[in-house]
Amino acid sequence: MPMVIFRLHNNSLYCYIAKQDMEAKVVQLEHNHPQQWGGRVCLEGGKAYYVEPQPGIPSFPVSLRATRSEL
DSSP states (O other), X not given: OOEEEEEEETTEEEEEEGGGTXXXXXXXXXXXXXXXXXXXXXXXXXXXXXXXXXXXXXXXXXXXEEEEOOO
């Protein structure tokens, strides 16, 4: 499972994948509300990852483990 870092920049959420030394804008997030954050994360360029849902929106930047999402 790669380590990913989520950060806010110019009111947009970005995801840095350390293992690939790649940063991409998050274009879709499965859960993005005060009670739950995470799930399937779709990135600009078509890649998708899965982050275990967190209990609420985290403080950014935040480092989390992610798996490649097949769907």
